[in-house]
Amino acid sequence: MTAVIIGGIENQTENFTYTMEELQALAEADNLEVVASVHQKLERPVAATYFGAGKVTEIFQAGQVHAADALIVNDELSPTQIRNLEQDTGLTVIDRTALILDIFASRARTKEAKLQVEIAKLQYQLPRLRTSAAEKLDQQTAGNAGGGFTNRGAGETKLELNRRVIEKQISQLRKKLKDVQKDQVTQSKQRRASGLPQVALVGYTNAGKSTTMNGLLQLTGQEEDKQVFVKNMLFATLDTSVRKVHFADNKEFLLSDTVGFVSKLPHNLVAAFESTLAEARNADLLVQVIDASDPHAREMIATTEETLASIGIDDIPMIYAYNKADLANTRYPLVTGDAITYSARDSQSLQVLADVIRQKIFTGYQTLTFLIPFAEGQLVQQLNEEAQIIKTDYLATGTQITAEVSPQLAAQLQDYVQ
Incomplete structure (x- = not known):
C-alpha cells in the first residue's frame, strides 16, 4: 500500500480539524496509507x-x-506549487481535488x-498544462546553444496544441454524455408523468443512504435484486x-439514492454530476441522511445544504434523518418535528421512517365512493x-367501491364519484 503524508494550512478556518480528518478518510478510501499528518498556521x-x-x-x-511516497494537500494547488513542493520534498504531490477525482x-x-x-x-488538467509543457520545453532546449525566444515560442506552440487536444476531447465527451443522458431525461419525464410522489435520499457520503x-x-417486500450496492467507504457508488x-x-412512491457529498467538493465535479442530481431537483421530498454518530x-x-443550494435545490421540503443512532448510543426511533433519529439496520426504525415519509x-x-358500470371493468x-379499497x-x-385514492386518480374517475 502506498504510504502518504497529509498536510494542510490552518488559516482561521472553523472546520480545519474536520477537513483534515476527512482528508485522511478520503486517502484511505483511495487505498492509501496515511503515515503522518502535518499542518501549519498561516493567514494564506x-x-x-x-x-x-x-x-x-x-x-x-x-x-x-x-x-512516504506522496504528500496529499488539503486544498487545490497551483501548478507552480505542485512542481516546487515535489522538488523540495522529493514526494509526489497530490492536491485534494486530484484525490477526489481519482x-x-x-x-x-x-x-x-x-x-x-x-x-x-x-477540466482539472487544462489549467495545469503549463507544468508539463515547461518540462517538455526543457527537454527540447537541453544542449541548445541559445535562441531562447525561438525555443520559448516552440514551447508555447506545444502548450497551445496540448490545450486544443484536451478541449477537443472535452467537447467529444460532452457530446457522448448528452446522448447517454437523453434516455435518462426520457425516463425522468416518464416518472414525473406517472404522478407518483418522488422522494430523494441526499446527504454526506457514507452516511447510510444506500443502507x-x-x-x-426490504420493509415493503421488494425483491433482493432491487437492492443497491452498499459498502462502508466514502463514495461507494456514484x-x-x-x-x-x-x-x-x-x-x-419513487425513491432515489443520489451521489454523496463531501466538503470542498471540486466545482467541476458538482457541475458534472448536476444531471445525476436531477432526481433530487424533481423530488417532492428530500430525506437528508445524516450520520448521528459522527x-x-x-x-x-x-456541506450537504451548500452543495444542494449551489445547483439550485433549496426550496424542497426536507426530512432530517439521523441514521446510525445505534452507534451514537442515543434513543431511537424518535421523531421530533421534521427530524427522525433511527438506525437503518433496525426494522422498527425503518417503519417509523416510512410512516414519516408517508x-x-x-x-x-x-x-x-365510486359507481363503476359493469362495462368499465x-x-x-x-x-x-x-x-x-375500503368496501x-x-x-x-354496477360495482360500488369506497376507496382512499390519490388526487390524480380522483380526478381521472371524477365522473364516477357518487
Missing part, C-alpha cells in the same frame, strides 16, 4: 510552495523517516458516471438508483391496483 498559503520554508523541510524529513474515477460504474468523471479530470434505501425496500416503493394499501454531523449538514407525501388523498381493476358492493347498476 505561500504562493510558491503552499507551506512555509520550515514546514517544507519538515515534510521532507517526515518523508524520509516514514518512507476516487471518483475508480468508483464510476455506469457509462454516464465514467464520462462525467473523465470530463471533470480533463436506508435497501431497508425501506450512480443514482431509482426504485418504486409499494405499500400494502397500494400507495406507491461528531461533525453539523458540518456534514452544512405523512409528508401522501397529502391530498381522500376517501370517495378495467376501472375496477385500476382501483384495486392503485387505491386502498366493495355489487349493485344492479
